[in-house]
Amino acid sequence: MTATTEPPPPAKAPGESRLRRTFxxxxxxxxxxxxxxxxxxxxxxxxxVFLNETNLTNAVGAFASRGxxxxxxxxxxxxxxxxxxxxxxxxxxxxxxxMMLSKYSLEPWQIVPICMVVGGLFGFLxxxxxxWLRIQSFVMTLAMLSVVRGLDRQVSDNVSVGTxxxxxxxxxxxxxxxxxxxxxxxxxxxxxxxxxxxxxxVVCVVFHLILTKTRFGRHVYAVGxxxxxxxxxxxxxxxxxIAVFTLSxxxxxxxxxxxxxxxxxxxxxxGQSYELxxxxxxxxxxxxxxxxxxTIAGTFVGALILTLLDNVLGLNAVSDNWQLVIKGLIVVxxxxxxxPDLFKFFRGxxxx
Amino acid sequence: xxxxxxxxxxxxxxxxxxxxxxxxxxAEGEVVALLGENGAGKSTLMNILAGVFKHYEGEIEIxxxxxxxxxxKDARRHGIAMIHQELNLVPELSIADNIFLGRERAILDRKxxxxxxxxxxxxxxxxxxxxxxxxxxKIAERQLIEVAKALSQNVRVLVMxxxxxxxxxxxxxxxxxxxxxxxxxGVAVIYISHRLEELEEIADRVVVLRDGAxxxxxxxxxxxxxxxxxxxxxxxxxxxxxxGGGSGEELLKVEGLSVPGEPGSGRTPLREIxxxxxxGEIVGVAGLMGAGRSELLESIFxxxxxxAGSMSLGGxxxxxxxxxxxxxxxxxxVAEDRKAQSLVLGNTIxxxxxxxxxxxxxxxxxxxxxxxxxxxxxxxNELRVKTPGTxxxxxxxxxxxxxxxxxxxxxxxxxxxxxMDEPTRGIDVGAKAEIHALMSSLAAxxxxxxxxxxxxxxxxxxxxxxxxxxxGRITAEFSREQRPTQEAxxxxxxxxxxVTTL
Numbered sequence: 001m002t003a004t005t006e007p008p009p010p011a012k013a014p015g016e017s018r019l020r021r022t023f024x025x026x027x028x029x030x031x032x033x034x035x036x037x038x039x040x041x042x043x044x045x046x047x048x049v050f051l052n053e054t055n056l057t058n059a060v061g062a063f064a065s066r067g068x069x070x071x072x073x074x075x076x077x078x079x080x081x082x083x084x085x086x087x088x089x090x091x092x093x094x095x096x097x098x099m100m101l102s103k104y105s106l107e108p109w110q111i112v113p114i115c116m117v118v119g120g121l122f123g124f125l126x127x128x129x130x131x132w133l134r135i136q137s138f139v140m141t142l143a144m145l146s147v148v149r150g151l152d153r154q155v156s157d158n159v160s161v162g163t164x165x166x167x168x169x170x171x172x173x174x175x176x177x178x179x180x181x182x183x184x185x186x187x188x189x190x191x192x193x194x195x196x197x198x199x200x201x202v203v204c205v206v207f208h209l210i211l212t213k214t215r216f217g218r219h220v221y222a223v224g225x226x227x228x229x230x231x232x233x234x235x236x237x238x239x240x241x242i243a244v245f246t247l248s249x250x251x252x253x254x255x256x257x258x259x260x261x262x263x264x265x266x267x268x269x270x271g272q273s274y275e276l277x278x279x280x281x282x283x284x285x286x287x288x289x290x291x292x293x294x295t296i297a298g299t300f301v302g303a304l305i306l307t308l309l310d311n312v313l314g315l316n317a318v319s320d321n322w323q324l325v326i327k328g329l330i331v332v333x334x335x336x337x338x339x340p341d342l343f344k345f346f347r348g349x350x351x352x
Numbered sequence: 353x354x355x356x357x358x359x360x361x362x363x364x365x366x367x368x369x370x371x372x373x374x375x376x377x378x379a380e381g382e383v384v385a386l387l388g389e390n391g392a393g394k395s396t397l398m399n400i401l402a403g404v405f406k407h408y409e410g411e412i413e414i415x416x417x418x419x420x421x422x423x424x425k426d427a428r429r430h431g432i433a434m435i436h437q438e439l440n441l442v443p444e445l446s447i448a449d450n451i452f453l454g455r456e457r458a459i460l461d462r463k464x465x466x467x468x469x470x471x472x473x474x475x476x477x478x479x480x481x482x483x484x485x486x487x488x489x490k491i492a493e494r495q496l497i498e499v500a501k502a503l504s505q506n507v508r509v510l511v512m513x514x515x516x517x518x519x520x521x522x523x524x525x526x527x528x529x530x531x532x533x534x535x536x537x538g539v540a541v542i543y544i545s546h547r548l549e550e551l552e553e554i555a556d557r558v559v560v561l562r563d564g565a566x567x568x569x570x571x572x573x574x575x576x577x578x579x580x581x582x583x584x585x586x587x588x589x590x591x592x593x594x595x596g597g598g599s600g601e602e603l604l605k606v607e608g609l610s611v612p613g614e615p616g617s618g619r620t621p622l623r624e625i626x627x628x629x630x631x632g633e634i635v636g637v638a639g640l641m642g643a644g645r646s647e648l649l650e651s652i653f654x655x656x657x658x659x660a661g662s663m664s665l666g667g668x669x670x671x672x673x674x675x676x677x678x679x680x681x682x683x684x685x686v687a688e689d690r691k692a693q694s695l696v697l698g699n700t701i702x703x704x705x706x707x708x709x710x711x712x713x714x715x716x717x718x719x720x721x722x723x724x725x726x727x728x729x730x731x732x733n734e735l736r737v738k739t740p741g742t743x744x745x746x747x748x749x750x751x752x753x754x755x756x757x758x759x760x761x762x763x764x765x766x767x768x769x770x771x772m773d774e775p776t777r778g779i780d781v782g783a784k785a786e787i788h789a790l791m792s793s794l795a796a797x798x799x800x801x802x803x804x805x806x807x808x809x810x811x812x813x814x815x816x817x818x819x820x821x822x823x824g825r826i827t828a829e830f831s832r833e834q835r836p837t838q839e840a841x842x843x844x845x846x847x848x849x850x851v852t853t854l
Contacts, residue, residue, distance in 0.1 A: 213719060214718050214719065218719065221699065221703070222696055222699075225697070225699055226692075228692060229693055229694050229707075230707070231675060232655075232693055233708040234678075
């Protein structure tokens with residue numbers, strides 16, 4: 001509508017509007033509906049086994065590191081980019097954590113910042129390549145995925161590094177004991193709070209606030225929505241781009257120790273294909289790969305859906321192979337539900 | 353001989369009756385202009401003709417026989433071609449590829465395609481290689497390429513929706529020559545335009561629509577009467593600016609500014625530009641397509657690096673390296689293409705309007721949403737943007753209202769110098785008058801305004817001084833007292849220009 005502006009043709013006849021409105025509402029709330037559906041299936045099929053604190057905590061704990069990756073990926077997607085390297089970054093961060101623990105006996109509170117610096121550094125390179133060298137982020141982060149995975153395998157000699165290190169007395173060293181709090185099942189903060197769940201929720205809250213309440217958040221949406229308009233409005237598009245990739249890398253670094261503690265070791269293959277779960281969570285939550293559209297709340301719900309899906313299917317002894325198939329289908333359904341206009345196909349309506 | 357009859361056409365969108373019982377007949381070789389404010393139903397009527405909508409009421413006859421037009425393909429079969437306002441060209445393909453898009457042979461005959469394209473382009477006076485990519489062409493060139501595309505098919509009725517909105521006066525002339533040539537061959541042309549002065553020249557008949565209904569038609573163009581028919585009320589003076597103004601202090605001074613062009617992008621290099629803008633002054637920049645009008649404004653806004661020359665703003669040296677620096681010094685740019693350059697269409701009015709001035713609304717590092725919405729609301733009301741609220745999505749506003757949001761966005765930065773690139777392009781007469789009034793009041797409030805426009809009457813009416821650009825140089829400067837004519841400005845705009853002959 002550059003010039004004469006008739007109202008943009010919403011391409012629907014009055015008779016169809018109620019159906020359409022229903023689907024529009026679904027589009028906005030589809031993630032929540034999906035969540036409720038999965039909970040219902042879980043309760044219906046497994047009842048108490050599904051709906052108890054231990055099971056749910058474990059389920060979220062198993063997915064927490066991917067959920068944290070999803071938050072970082074959401075930031076990048078909001079600017080219109082994509083980050084395929086987060087799985088590899090998580091891998092090298094978990095390896096870093098395990099090595100810091102086993103070789104240098106560092107305290108857990110020292111390990112986390114180191115991992116975040118490592119992840120942030122690679123993330124910064126992603127951003128620099130994208131913003132300065134103008135490499136498409138898909139390509140840049142695909143390359144990073146490969147490079148970092150290679151480095152991870154090289155430094156570890158292709159051998160996984162355990163985090164349950166025994167001292168001379170045969171018991172776990174104090175550092176290793178403390179490290180378990182990062183997510184080894186059965187180890188809770190204050191005997192109550194499972195750290196991965198807490199970390200995931202805190203990360204979501206913090207980044208939700210950053211995106212909705214700060215100038216930086218506004219600029220992220222502006223860069224994704226229309227980079228030219230953003231630049232002409234005084235937004236430093238280059239800096240925002242580099243920042244979101246760096247933050248995504250730092251979050252991957254932050255998730256590394258959690259993954260290492262959960263598996264009680266850092267595997268050279270750790271985090272492989274996590275990027276796909278992270279992207280799926282963002283997309284199910286309503287983020288658009290075109291940029292400018294999406295929320296952390298959506299990603300949070302998207303991650304929960306994937307988490308509980310894994311759990312419910314696992315409890316019902318659905319094989320891994322079928323789990324993958326179902327996960328893929330759910331992504332497609334979620335995206336279709338966000339696009340009510342697609343339903344015109346089924347009604348044979350006009351496309352304009 | 354009547355070629356097209358549209359009878360009692362009606363169309364509803366949810367909540368809106370866009371068209372109601374509108375009839376239109378067009379004869380062979382006739383140019384019929386459709387006139388009406390935004391939302392009058394012109395585009396809807398033409399979209400029905402072009403097969404954009406599957407469902408509508410009424411009947412269409414072509415050459416005396418009922419034609420069922422329910423898809424673009426139907427329309428094409430009946431010899432109807434439409435050049436949409438939003439150009440439909442693929443940027444990464446060449447001109448020839450675009451012209452034949454969808455009609456190519458299975459195995460491309462490039463030589464024939466390029467030869468035919470070259471012929472069409474020549475006919476339009478465009479000196480471009482058929483192999484040039486669309487993305488390397490300027491907006492005005494693309495518009496003419498759309499015309500070429502329409503012509504490459506067997507057209508009986510050609511619909512042009514605002515074909516001149518991106519063209520400078522000389523290109524408009526060229527387009528008229530083409531239209532006359534077409535009508536001479538019996539093609540009927542339906543022409544939508546907001547520029548009344550054009551209709552006088554090109555249209556045989558003017559049909560006025562208002563609120564989706566047929567209001568009347570005239571074969572003589574009487575400006576005042578037509579405006580009254582469109583608006584339903586007398587609009588008064590179209591350009592409200594009174595004499596005077598511009599006696600303030602020098603605000604912007606540009607000396608010997610040279611900015612290199614960019615090969616491939618079609619960016620015009622600027623050569624030794626010197627100019628000044630005083631507080632309270634409206635200075636116009638005239639010039640043909642490719643004269644460097646946008647480049648000049650963009651360079652002052654810090655988008656391009658100059659290789660020579662200097663600028664000062666408010667008496668202090670001014671060297672913006674990016675828009676951010678320019679904004680900080682109180683400079684605003686209302687860019688040429690509001691959809692591509694100014695707005696995040698999928699986001700809200702408040703989001704867009706506060707983007708460059710977010711710093712004002714920060715409290716403890718976070719955006720104070722309440723203060724932000726209040727400020728935006730005040731500005732938006734002041735500019736009389738028609739919207740349900742500040743949380744309304746900008747993309748759903750009409751062109752005129754979108755442009756007002758862009759203006760609101762820049763006014764919120766409290767600029768001292770406002771650069772405007774085609775501020776009234778493609779918006780209806782009412783909104784246009786409001787924007788002109790705004791420019792006057794900005795100048796009266798002591799701000800400097802530098803405005804580039806391809807509409808000479810607009811510049812002549814609004815500006816205290818007019819600079820004429822040609823090939824990146826200033827070739828003339830006229831003050832209001834000199835009472836320059838359009839001819840004098842055009843002459844300067846074409847000084848030393850290699851004229852592409854038809």
